[in-house]
Amino acid sequence: MFDSISRKYDLLNRIITFGNDIKWRKKMFSIAKENNPKKILDIATGTADVALELSKIEDSEITGIDISNKMLSLGRKKIETRQLSHQISLECEDAENLPYPKNSFDLVTISFGVRNFQDLENGLKESNRVLKKNGVLIILETSIPKNYLINFIYMLFIRLYIPFISSIFSNNVSAYSYLQKSAEKFPSGEKFVSVLKRCGFKKINTYPQMLGATSIYTANK
Numbered sequence: 001m002f003d004s005i006s007r008k009y010d011l012l013n014r015i016i017t018f019g020n021d022i023k024w025r026k027k028m029f030s031i032a033k034e035n036n037p038k039k040i041l042d043i044a045t046g047t048a049d050v051a052l053e054l055s056k057i058e059d060s061e062i063t064g065i066d067i068s069n070k071m072l073s074l075g076r077k078k079i080e081t082r083q084l085s086h087q088i089s090l091e092c093e094d095a096e097n098l099p100y101p102k103n104s105f106d107l108v109t110i111s112f113g114v115r116n117f118q119d120l121e122n123g124l125k126e127s128n129r130v131l132k133k134n135g136v137l138i139i140l141e142t143s144i145p146k147n148y149l150i151n152f153i154y155m156l157f158i159r160l161y162i163p164f165i166s167s168i169f170s171n172n173v174s175a176y177s178y179l180q181k182s183a184e185k186f187p188s189g190e191k192f193v194s195v196l197k198r199c200g201f202k203k204i205n206t207y208p209q210m211l212g213a214t215s216i217y218t219a220n221k
Ligand SMILES: C[S@@+](CC[C@H](N)C(=O)[O-])C[C@H]1O[C@@H](n2cnc3c(N)ncnc32)[C@H](O)[C@@H]1O
Pocket: 002, 013, 043, 044, 045, 046, 047, 048, 049, 050, 065, 066, 067, 068, 071, 093, 094, 095, 096, 110, 111, 112, 113, 116, 117, 118
C-alpha cells in the first residue's frame, strides 16, 4: 500500500498535519538527543524524515528499515542529496522480524509506523529485543483526544477532511481510508502504555501533541 502512495506521501503528510509533522519530528530529535545515542534504528522509516532529523546527533550511526521499497528509494534520494550516506543507511526489512542481534541499538524510533504492524505486540517485542539494556524507544503515533468536544472535531477531521484531501491529491483514496480507520482503532494513551508494558518496556512517558490527536511515547528497555 505504501508503495502506491509513496510519491505523494510527504506532500500529503504536510497537508494533513498542517505542517505539524515537522515539529513532532523535531520534538523526537530533542528527546533523543538528551540520551546521546550512537547506534540508532528508525523502524518504518518510510521516506527517512526521522532518520534525517536524527542525523543531527553528533557521531550517530543510523539504520532505517521499511518494507516498502518505493518509500525507501525516495528516502535514499534525500540522503544522497544531503550527502549523509556515510551516516544513514536504509534497508528493506520487516519490523516484526529484525535481522539484528539482541542488544544492538541505543535508540529505536518509530514514527507513524506501529499502527501498521500486522501484530503490534510482536513488533514491539522485536524493538525491545534489539535495544540495549536501558536503551530508549521513542514512538510518534496518532491518538484519540480525551476531551469530548475536541474528540468530536477530531472525528470530523479524520472522517471528512482526510478523505477529501486524499481524493484531491492522491490516486489511492482507499489507502487513506485504511489510514483513517486504523487511526480510529489504534490503542491510544493509557491503552498503548499497557501494551508497551506487556512488551517489556518501563519508565513510560506520554506527550500528547495537537490536543491529543497525536502522541509521543518514550520508554526504556
Ligand atoms: C505512515 S508511514 C511512516 C513513515 C515515516 N516513519 C514518517 O514518519 O513519515 C508508515 C511506514 O511503515 C512501513 N511499515 C508498515 N509495516 C511495516 C513493517 N512490518 N516493517 C517495516 N515497515 C513497515 C510502511 O511501509 C510505511 O513506509
